[in-house]
Amino acid sequence: MLVNAIGNAPPTQFAAPPEDKAASPVLREKVFGLPVDRDILFTDDHNVYQAPVEKRQRQWIVKLSFLKAFLLSGERILRITSARSPMKWYLQLFTGGVFLGMENAFLVFTTYRILHIPTGSDYAYRQSIAQVRYRDIRRIRLRWRTLEIDYKNGRSERFSGVALRERKKIKQLLPALPLVKQVLQPVGRRHLCPRCGAVLSERKMSCRRCELPFKTKGMAGMMAFLFPGGGHFYTRLYYPGLVFSVLEGLLMALLVTVGASLVPVNEYRVLIIVGIVLGLSAVKAVGWRHAGHFLEQYIPRSSRLGRWSPDSARDRSVQ
């Protein structure tokens, strides 16, 4: 077979660098204004250009044009895949995987880090972005469709649902990532301020640089306690908010029905009421934790971020 004959070239030809086959020099171009490495972005795991790969990567990169503001000078995009954000197992268990689509995300491999962009089922940017610097990674591997990252600070995270068609290329990419042995202050995945791009502190729910405030778990807990589906509505998650409010509404209606019924008081009625109250509390608790899980993605308190530049901060400090 001809293909085989080319593939099994005599050993002497392997010595030549792969670029020699293509007459063009390595192009460091931009796609939709974003700096990319086309030789990695548009090729398969044998480094051969593939039109379907280019089409897929371009479709994704169109949705990621906002990244321009976050990329550092000289940083280039190597590859993009869809995946799912890390989620605690008990949340997945208690919500029955009903809201799994809301965990959709992009993972963008650049020359310096992996950018994690939690999007939800429509793969649209919702002003939330995190980074995993290669230098903070102790070990990274792809197991079937799950990207497993062990950080040098002892934490581990799992990104499931990596795109099937991107698996082979990412498997090829991972051993080539510039992981370093030692780092003075290792950190895990850290979120970035959607307004100024600064790395956000894990304990403070506002940006240290531009002071953008984010929604808090405490407030979500209060809303979840006071209103049916309140935790989710506060987090701007309307679909699960609706599901939880219907569930809580039904339980409350049941409570009123049983409580106000003219059936004479007996131990069964009390037991049923206690059971409903416990069930309602459990639903509220799960709703709060589920909404809180999304608040860990740093959702700005106002959906309008407004403009911010280092100059405006300087002006204010002068005043």
Ligand SMILES: [Zn+2]
């Ligand atoms: Zn900021």
